[in-house]
Each structure stands twice: as C-alpha cells, then as structure tokens.
Amino acid sequence: MAGDKIQTLNFAIHEALPAMRDTATENPNAQVLVRAVTFSDGARWHVGTPTPVADFKWASVTPGGVTDMGAALTLVAEQLKVPPMTDRALPPVLVLISDGGATDDFSAGLKALMAEPWGKKAVRLAIAVGRDADHDMLTKFIGTGELKPLEAMNSPALVGYIKWASTAVLKAASSPASTPTVTDVRGANVPIPAVPQGDPAVADVW
C-alpha cells in the first residue's frame, strides 16, 4: 500500500480505537479480542496475540512490497480452526483492507479460509482503498449477499469505514440473535448496519 494511504490507515486505526473500546464496554457479555495481519512480500501477524480491545495498541505499519493477500487469508484460516477457536464463540469480524490486487494465489487463500466453519460464518468486510484495488477479489472475499466492497477514495472515507467496522459492525456481531440455519447463505447471519456515506464535498484523491 502506498505511503499516504498507509499513513491514513495508521491514523484511522488510532482514531477508531477509543470508540471500539466504548462499544466493547457497552456489552459486558462479549469479550472482544483483536489481532492483525499485514501482507506485502508474504504475510505476517502484526498483532499475533488475540488482545482484549482495552489493551490493544496499534504500532504503525509501513509501506512496501507486493500484495500477498492469499498468504494473509491462509494465515487467518489457520487461527480460525477449532481449536484454537472454540465452537461457542461469537462470529469473528474480518476486515480486509487493500489498495491493489493479490500478487500470490488468492484463490488458495480464500479456499483455506472458507474451508473453516468460522471462516464461512465470519462477518467479512472489505475496504477497497483507491482506484487500483481489485474489486473482484474483494467481492469474492465478502461472498454472496448485498454487501459490496467499501470504496475509500480519500482519507476521510477510509477513516469513516474503519470506524464503522470497528464499532457498528462489532456491536452487531457481539450480540447476534439466534436464527435458524440457512445452508445456502455463506456468511454469518449478523445484520450489517447501514454503511456510512462519504462526504461528496471531499474530492477523490486515490
């Protein structure tokens, strides 16, 4: 991801954390744990330990390398196995943020993710940063349904989407209502809150 986008991403996550903690505090019956993967030349855990949101600290990431998105999905898939996951967990929220197209085997990574029950039942969101993001890949990651990749064409939009994912979506996923199994639906049955609309007065710069 290019330098200015990465800077905005770092800023957005720092900005979102207080609201994310507040959201978690509102629901004492759910324990919110956070971790993060970065991917460029390969993929690695940026925050490897599932960390209570109250203790979560974001160390800024830096730009560079290619876009090994498939490796990132494989890495996440490994941690969605049962165990280490429990079958009694709340649905995980996976947010994929990218400004390009995968430079490795994206399909293999997605296949590994969707082979795990928690991969299938995770709330999967994607934020396409700038015009070079691969919408087809991000759409495949989200799966079928009405939700599409969120397009962040400027800094305020990226900040807004990250805040939305880490608060409104987190809240919905933390107290989901039980619902009958629908086998032809790929995602978790968590109602997705209304997506924030960008400010039309802010020009697209990415």
Next chain:
Amino acid sequence: MPWFGRTRKPQGPAVDAWRVIGSSVRGASHVRGGLENQDAVGWIPAEGIGARVAVSVADGHGSPKSFRSATGARLAVEVSQALAAELLTAPGGPVELSWVKDRLEQDAPRRIVREWRARVEEDLARSPFTDQEFARVRERDGPKGQEIVEKDPHLAYGSTLVTAVAAPRFMAFWQVGDGDVLTVSAAGAGRPLAGDERLIANETTSLCSADAWRLFRVAVFGTPAPLIMVSTDGFANSFRDDEGYFRFGSDILQMLAVEGFDAVGGRLTGWLDEMTQTGSGDDISLGIACRPGEFPPEEYWAEPTTQADPVPDGGGGAFPPGAAGQQDSAVSEAEMAPYRARSDLPAATTVPDL
C-alpha cells in the same frame, strides 16, 4: 421436609423416585434490549416427583423474523412433554427400553414437528400477525423480511427443543437445535448426545426448519444417570469452556447429595440470573432431574460443600469447591463401582432417514 440421600431417613418420596426442578430467566442482553424471555421450561409430573419424569427446555430464536418465538418455545415444551408422557406410560405394562427406542427412532421427531406446527397454526388462527409486528420486521430486515415470514409463518415461532425422560430402567433424550444435555455421576459429567456441526455462531437448527424432524438427535440408554441436566445454550455459553460446564454438573450432584434438593432448588433462579449477567447475556433455562436413591453415599463427599454461588468463569471463587474430596474419600473403589461412568452405553444416534 422431604429428603433424599442414602444415609438419611426418607420422609417424603420413595428413594427410587426422580425429582425435577427447573427455572428460566430473562437474559441480561434481553433486559438491556427490552426483549422478553424467549425461553421455556417444563416438566412432568408437575409436582416434580415421580418414578418416571420428563423435563424440557426450548429457546425461541431472537432473530427479528422470529417475533413470536416465546410462544413457539412454550408450544415446543408442551408438545414434547405430551409425547414424553406417552413414552413413559407404555400400553399394557412396564415401559421397555426397546419400545422407547423404537418410538424415538421411528416416529417421535416427526410427531413432535407435526404437532408443533399444528399448534403454531392454531395460535396464528387465533391471533393473526399484526401490522405492528410486521413493521418491526421491516424495520430490522426490510420488506424482504416480511415476505419471508408471510411465506413461512412458522419462522415467526421458531424454537429449539431439548428433552430428557427418565424412568427406573432407562433414560432417553431428544434435541433439535442448540442447547445441551448433561448426564452426571460420581465419576464425572458428559454429553450423552452426539454433537452437531451445523450449530455454529448464532445459527441453529430449529423446529421451524424445513424437514425439521430429520435434524433431531436422539439417544436411549438402559442405565439412568443419577443426575440429568437440560439447558438452553445461554447456560453452557456462560462457561469459559466445557470443563467449567461439566464441573458445574458435578458440583450440583454433590450439593444435592449433601445439602438436599430444596437447598439447590431454592437458589437455582438466583444462580441463573447471575450467570446471564456475568456470562452469556442470553436467556437461560435449566431443568434438572435427579434420582437421590442413586446418589453416592454421603460419606463419599469427604469435604462438605459450601454455600458459595456459581461463578462460571473464575470471577471470584469456585462453585462449590471442586471435587478434591473425592481423592480422599474413605469409600472403597468397589463400593463406588456402580457410580463410575459406564463405558458400555450405546452411542447416540441421529434420526434415521426413513
């Protein structure tokens, strides 16, 4: 005051009688969200004492489209209890294990689903859906949500169901959807029904599912455990892991044996209230059937239990203080043999595709 336990003199029910207690509490998250308790619990005989008993719990779905699920859960318990009553009174003499097994595997799930759907339709005929109900569905799920419910009104009443029946010479279980059955003996606790991989996240199989009778899990065992617990998923979800859930069962067995039935029954609702607040936040229903005549002798529990309340996830003390006393018990292994877990119990079965 009635009593049960092997070393005390019975003044109430016969020592081989089953006792049943249960409770259902509104979930902490339901309180915060202004929702009703969508669970139900029920048992027969109503007085909770008998040579043959049955206890059921049901968990109405919280999805906006299942806006009458509290009624659906109540109907599920009623229908299941009616079937249990039939199973516990076989025509022409004592109930035989093979007869119960046949009934469970041949037609019980289909009858339960058929009768639940009929009861739902009766309720709907008496009280058709209102504009207000549909307005709430549209608000949460859009016009498509209303269309889905109009196409299949049973969805509005969607519920899970878990039932245990216990008699002198057998115990049987049936379940559709999430929730748990736990059997407990002095040797420990375990789930008598096979797991269901379809139950993950907030999704569950349901009485309102298409071909719901195929989704039942059933099991029959020839030797009843001294303690059986049935619960909606909010109960087990309040424990950090299965170990804590199983320990609760063992601790309840000890409390029942040492302190007596009324001591546990009188505190059950308070425990569940605390559990939903500090645990799952979901509605919780719990039914307990026990046969005091099969409890280990009182001296088996070397250390007296305490009055501590349950704290499922290590938030301030054990409930009660574990089973450490078992290691120091003066009772011989031979004396305890009848209470050890049986390894020859048949595996749980799913409903055959008829």
